[in-house]
Amino acid sequence: MSDDKVSADKQASVNPAELPIPEELSVLPLNDFVFFPGMGFPLQVSNENSRQLIDDALLLDRLIAVVSHKKVAEKEPSKKLSEQIYAIGVVCYIHKLIKSPEGVYQVVMSAVKKIRILEYTVREPYLKAKVEVIEMKVLEDKEVEAYILNLRNQFKKLVTLSQLPPELYMTVMTVTDPFHIAYLIASQLNLAVEEEQAILEINELKNMLHKVAEELAKRLETVEMSNQIQKAVKEDMDEKQHEFFLRQQLKAIRKELGEDDEHADINDLKERVAEAKLGDEPRKAAEKELGRLAKISPSSPEYTVARTYLEWILDLPWEISTTDSIDLDEAQRILDQDHYGLEKIKKRIIEFLAVRKLKHDMHGPILCFVGPPGVGKTSLGQSIARSLGRKFVRISLGGVRDEAEIRGHRRTYIGALPGRIIQSLRKAGSNNPLFMLDEIDKLGMDFRGDPSSALLEVLDPEQNFSFADHYLEIAFDLSRIMFITTANILDTIPGPLRDRMEVVELPGYTEDEKLMIAKEHLIEKQLEAHGLTGDDLELTDDAIRNIIRSYTREAGVRNIERKLAAICRGVAKDIVSGSTEKVVVDTKDLQRYLGPIRFFPEMLARTWGPGLATGLAWTPVGGDILFIESAKMTGKGGLALTGKLGEVMKESATAAMTYLRSKSSQFAIADSVFAETDTHIHVPEGAIAKDGPSAGVAMVVSLASLYTDRPVRKDIAMTGEITLRGDVLPVGGIKEKVIAAVRAGITDIILPHLNEKDVIELPDNVKEGIKFHLVQGIEEALEIALEKDRNS
Secondary structure, three states: OOHHHHHHHHHHOOOHHHOOOOOEEEEEEEOOOOOOOOOEEEEEEOOHHHHHHHHHHHHOOOEEEEEEEOOOOOOOOOOOHHHHEOOEEEEEEEEEEEEOOOOOEEEEEEEEEEEEEEEEEEOOOOEEEEEEEEOOOOOOOHHHHHHHHHHHHHHHHHHHHHOOOHHHHHHHHHOOOHHHHHHHHHOOOOOOHHHHHHHHOOOOHHHHHHHHHHHHHHHHHHHHHHHHHHHHHHHHHHHHHHHHHHHHHHHHHHHHHOOOOOOHHHHHHHHHHHHOOOOHHHHHHHHHHHHHHHOOOOOOHHHHHHHHHHHHHHHOOOOOOOOOOOOHHHHHHHHHHHOOOOHHHHHHHHHHHHHHHHOOOOOOOEEEEEOOOOOOHHHHHHHHHHHHOOOEEEEEOOOOOOOHHHHOOOOOOOOOOOOHHHHHHHHHOOOOOEEEEEOHHHOOOEOOEOHHHHHHHHOOOOOHHHEEOOOOOOEEOOOOOEEEEEEOOOOOOOHHHHHOOEEEEOOOOOHHHHHHHHHHHHHHHHHHHOOOOOOOEEEOHHHHHHHHHHHOOOOOOHHHHHHHHHHHHHHHHHHHOOOOOOEEEOHHHHHHHHOOOOOOOHHHHOOOOOOEEEEEEEEOOEEEEEEEEEEEEEOOOOEEEEOOEOHHHHHHHHHHHHHHHHOOOOOOOOHHHHHOEEEEEEOOOOOOOEOOOOOHHHHHHHHHHHHHOOOEOOOEEEOOEEOOOOEEEOOOOHHHHHHHHHHOOOOEEEEEHHHHHHHHOOOHHHHOOOEEEEEOEHHHHHHHHEOOOOOO
């Protein structure tokens, strides 16, 4: 019998795991590979020294130590082996050797035990080292069983998702050793050498199972994500192929019908460009975009973008205008029909029409209607458009913070559109509509830009003839447009923007004006809105006046309209319930429909005496009366101010106190009184913020009344700013303040002398029954306001 045959028989009868491990073994370092105990594998060996190692091992016990390089070894004799090679490896048993003609060895071996390299004893011709076996203790408890069950289940998912051979899963299911199960799974996770080596070096079973479970979960998550991406890509490809197939079918159908499929859309656009009323610049841009569109595939996203841009150019009214109605009498009739009063506004519109009749190329005016809510600013714009025969466009600017809302987005952005100006022009269908820019005082700004700055060009007659929207990038002439803006207050409008507009103030309505508006407009409107007629409901003048005085408190007429609507609803309910008689609502009937009176005369709620004066205030919703109360107490000369006063109002109170102390001798007040007395000034309705200089006169009168013990007349109210020298300076909002005084039953009003021009402009029905005292200094005001007798 030959030696090879004996060797083969001997090998077949040997169990490698039962062989004793010598203290010294030949060491075979490997690059980029880690062997785990229990694994068998083929290995290709071409290095001459490594081949000699294999030959010598076959002549002995076929056992060798296999370890991994920490990195590709550099042949440096001075380099320590412990820094090049990992200390933990495996003992491998060589099962089979096949030598190729080229001298390369194909070696089949299996790892039987885990070892630690203690010391290298030989370097040439190959490495030898002293080793010790690392025992792997198998624990049998519930946690280990749970780990094994989890690993098998998760590995089954991995095999299914990553298309690994199913035999691998069967092997994992048949292996019983927990270490070998974990090592087998770890070898299939495509881990880096460092990660596999870290698993090999863990000796405690539970820690090693936990580490492998972590790596398996990571790998499984990666594979699932990869599959999802692949699925999404495949669906996208399928959708595009489906779309291509449908387009080819559509092409074939159109061909059968004799239609020009690809050029039908382009030809339609060419006809529209040829027929459109375009200027030179927009026509040139349209033709250029049309040429670009013809070269783009209809299935390309760029086609839709270019087509949308071209349609915007074609839809805009570049050369389309409406003809203004130059009939001044008809325009006046329409304005009077829609709005009661507002003579100054109507006069301005008629003047514009008159000039327009003489000069046809006149630029549109840019007006700013400023007034409290409910006085008819927006509806007035509609009436003006109707009287001119122009289209009406309204844009609400309240809360707008993005500059692109005005100028549009550039076409580089997905879903870009022109700004509101260009969009509204397309909607109007003419290049000379009446533009109502509502709530311009409520514009905002943030990181996206400042819309008010973008409006500077829009509202400037010297620039808006060539307004360029970011989307179109073609100049559009806005000079034919009549711009009307509305605002409640001017303070929040930036100065440069305010400078470009002609400001027209709309003050609050008087009681008589509200009565006429209700009779001529509001009642008829509400009757129609509730399905009623004049035969069903009638309101007396006294009832309407009582609604104005006792159920509303405003400069406009919105709340009056709401109250009238409430009465109409009540009458409608009575009619539906079976009532057939005409309802006449008088003052005594209001409580039935509107409930208890909401507002009482302020003067009746005050206990009069020294230190109480009546001031007049302007608010964004109209005028109001303002009570100034002063009190004194023993102290050290302090001044307390309450009533939620603003900084300017606090300064007015301080100035009033300073004036009184500086003139104490004129009022027969000893200087020591101020040093020994604390003064408290309070403005009631403390929850409402108050500010402004116009309460200065009322504060001086209140303090003078307090310290001279002379009451202020109950029938007098006052407004005006003061100086330390005693001058009374003019203030604004005179009409609103006077209306508030009339509503409160005041008969005398103290005003600054320089406000005489405002008194002249007041309606006669407002001035009726009111005596105006125009003063230049505080001394005049005190002489008029204070009672002559201390006991009055």
